[in-house]
Each structure stands twice: as structure tokens, then as C-alpha cells.
Amino acid sequence: MDHRSVIRDFLTTRRAKITPERAGLMSYGARRVPGLRRAEVAQLAGVSVEYYARLERGDLAGVSDSVLDALARALHLDEAESAHLYDLARAAAPAARRRRRPVPPPGVRRNVQRLLDAITEAPAVVLNGRTDCLAANQLGRALFAPVFTGPAQPPSFARFTFLDARARDFWIDWNRIADDTVEMLRAQAGRDPFDRALTDLIGELSTRSEEFRIRWAAHDVRLHRAGVKHFRHPVIGELHLTFEVMDLVTDEGLSLVAYGTEPGTASEDGLRMLASWSATRHQDAAADTIDRAP
Numbered sequence: 368m369d370h371r372s373v374i375r376d377f378l379t380t381r382r383a384k385i386t387p388e389r390a391g392l393m394s395y396g397a398r399r400v401p402g403l404r405r406a407e408v409a410q411l412a413g414v415s416v417e418y419y420a421r422l423e424r425g426d427l428a429g430v431s432d433s434v435l436d437a438l439a440r441a442l443h444l445d446e447a448e449s450a451h452l453y454d455l456a457r458a459a460a461p462a463a464r465r466r467r468r469p470v471p472p473p474g475v476r477r478n479v480q481r482l483l484d485a486i487t488e489a490p491a492v493v494l495n496g497r498t499d500c501l502a503a504n505q506l507g508r509a510l511f512a513p514v515f516t517g518p519a520q521p522p523s524f525a526r527f528t529f530l531d532a533r534a535r536d537f538w539i540d541w542n543r544i545a546d547d548t549v550e551m552l553r554a555q556a557g558r559d560p561f562d563r564a565l566t567d568l569i570g571e572l573s574t575r576s577e578e579f580r581i582r583w584a585a586h587d588v589r590l591h592r593a594g595v596k597h598f599r600h601p602v603i604g605e606l607h608l609t610f611e612v613m614d615l616v617t618d619e620g621l622s623l624v625a626y627g628t629e630p631g632t633a634s635e636d637g638l639r640m641l642a643s644w645s646a647t648r649h650q651d652a653a654a655d656t657i658d659r660a661p
Contacts, residue, residue, distance in 0.1 A: 370560055371425025373586075374455050378423045380586045381442045382408055389443065411441035427459040447554060451588040454557035473521070475502040479615065483507070483623075488642070490608075491625040493615070496555035497565050498524040498548060501621065506638075509645035510608075510626065513537050513601060525552060525568060529576040539597035539605065549582040550589035557588065559620075596626070603641050607634045 383402035387394035392407055403411075409419035414434065422430065422438070435456055439449040474480075475493050483491050483504040490510040493502040500514065500522040508515055511522070513533045519526040528534045528541075528548050538544040556565060572579040591612055598606040608626040615621040628635040 370455075370458060373556070373560070374425040374427055374459065375423055376584075377451070377455065377586045378442075381444060381448065382423075385443055390441070408438075408441050412437040425459075427456040428461065430456050447550075447588045447590045450590070451554055451557045454554075458557065458560045473501070475621065476618065479618070479621075479623075486625065489625050489627050489638075490641075491623060493621055493623050494524070495622075496551075496559065496620050497562075497568055498551065500524065505645050506642060507626075509641050509648065510598070510600065510606075523568075524548065525572060529572050529579045533601075536599055537601070539599050544596070545578060546582060546587070547589060547591065549579060549585075550587045551591050553583065553586060554588040554590070591622075600637075600641065602644055603637050605634075606637045606641070607632070608638070 382405070383400065385403050386401075387403060387407065390403060390407065390411060392403075392411075398404075405419055405423065406416045409416045412419065412434070414437070432453075435452055438444075439452055442448075444452060479493060480502050483493065483502055486504050487506070490506040491504045492500050492507040492511065494500055500511070503511070503515075513531070514522045514524060514527045517523075517527050517531050525548050528538065528545055534544075535541045552565070552569065555562075556569065559565065569583065573583060593609070593611050595607060595609050598608065600606055606628075608628055610624055610626045613623045613625070615623060628638050
């Protein structure tokens with residue numbers, strides 16, 4: 368990815384979303400493009416028009432935190448967008464271009480897998496920033512059975528969402544999941560623009576999915592921390608599960624996501640059914656392994 372063009376497109380799309388009225392400015396005459404003019408952003412951020420034009424051309428190298436803060440305020444950036452702006456600025460530094468993050472191992476540490484296996488009443492998975500599922504407990508594999516039976520290895524939530532026809536039935540609110548997925552990938556690209564596997568994934572999805580391509584061009588970002596997801600499991604039916612995301616501090620870039628239900632709901636019963644179905648599948652698989660043993 369061309370980092371300067373990413374910066375340019377992010378700033379221009381943010382500027383286009385802010386009306387003069389929202390920014391507290393008087394608006395005079397017709398506007399050829401939506402949102403604020405460059406001069407208005409410069410005024411709000413307290414910098415010269417020439418300096419802001421330089422930033423919007425993609426040159427964030429050496430920009431101070433105070434200027435980034437002023438720019439975030441001028442463009443009314445939310446927490447995720449502000450963090451993304453800082454990530455883009457850090458990646459623009461010459462030292463960042465020379466520094467490459469070490470390639471993480473393909474799985475997780477044994478202690479992390481043991482922790483997952485100890486979680487017996489809630490589905491849990493470990494994801495990297497590319498939405499690859501690197502590990503799961505038994506209930507996690509059962510909940511995301513369509514993802515795990517897909518062709519992508521390791522299982523990829525992004526590829527499943529945009530390239531697997533089953534995804535539109537599995538995700539009850541597919542459009543929101545699609546938005547969330549792209550926005551998380553966009554944020555990850557800001558944090559680690561030199562990740563070759565991420566670049567390849569974005570290229571593949573852009574080539575094969577118009578839905579992805581349209582969303583990617585919007586340059587929206589979001590933080591993935593907590594909320595509710597709505598599933599239509601192929602065996603259990605509808606499930607409405609809360610989720611919490613916990614970063615694995617020792618393993619940079621990996622997050623543990625655990626799912627639960629509100630007490631007394633149909634989804635709580637559904638989760639029990641999922642556990643029973645999962646146990647039966649596990650027993651059948653173990654029996655089949657024994658039968659095949661020499």
C-alpha cells in the first residue's frame with residue numbers, strides 16, 4: 368500500500384464528513400465538494416493553509432503530537448479515528464520504514480490454549496489483527512463451525528464474511544459485520560502498514576469482493592472491544608451473544624474474544640444446546656479416531 372495515499376485519503380474523507388455548521392463556522396456560497404475546505408480545517412487546527420495542504424498530501428513525518436491533537440479536534444475524530452491518525456503518523460517516520468515487526472508464530476502459546484480449554488461455558492477464540500482465528504476452545508469451534516469448515520487456513524473471519532456464501536445466513540446482520548470487519552482491517556493497516564500478509568489479504572478481498580472494495584475506499588476505522596453479535600447457527604438457530612475483547616499483552620497483536628449471553632434469555636438456552644451438540648461432535652470425532660487406529 369502507498370502510505371502517502373492512505374494518509375491523503377483518510378484526511379480527505381474525514382474532512383468531507385464535517386459540515387461548516389458542525390464545525391461552528393459560517394458557510395458562504397455554494398460548495399463544489401462536501402464538507403470543509405482545506406483553509407477551514409487549517410483555521411480550526413491553528414496551522415497555515417500551506418502546512419495543512421502538506422499534511423493532506425500524505426506527509427505526516429515529524430508532525431508533533433500537539434498538531435495531531437489539533438487536527439483530530441478540527442476534524443471531530445472519534446477515539447478510533449484519532450488512534451488511526453497517530454498510527455499513520457508513526458508509520459510515516461523514516462525509522463518506521465526501516466523497522467519491521469517480527470513475524471508472529473502461526474498459532475498460540477500452549478499456556479494460551481490451556482486457558483482457552485479451561486473456559487468451558489463460553490465460546491472463546493484468539494484472533495490476530497487480520498481476523499485470522501489462531502486458536503479456539505471447544506465451544507468456540509462449535510459456534511463458528513462454518514468458519515472452521517471453510518477453505519481458508521487458518522480460519523479467516525474476513526475471508527469468510529466476504530467470500531463465503533454461507534456468511535450472509537450465518538451473520539444475521541451481515542452488513543454491520545462487513546462494516547466492522549473492514550474498519551478493523553483498516554485500523555490494523557494503520558498500525559502495521561508493512562505487514563505483507565495483511566497487504567495480500569486486502570488485495571485478495573479487493574479483487575474478489577465489490578462489497579469489500581466499496582467499504583475499503585471509505586477509510587473508516589473502529590475499535591473492537593465489546594458489544595453484541597447476532598448469529599444464525601446452522602444447527603442451533605438464532606443466538607444473540609455479548610462479547611468482550613481482551614488483548615494478550617505478552618503476545619502483541621493477539622486478542623482473546625469471549626462470548627456470553629444475558630441470563631434467562633433464549634440465547635442462554637441456545638448456548639446450552641450448542642455445548643451439548645459440541646460434546647456429541649467431539650465424542651464422535653474421538654470414536655472415529657479410535658476406529659481408524661491400527
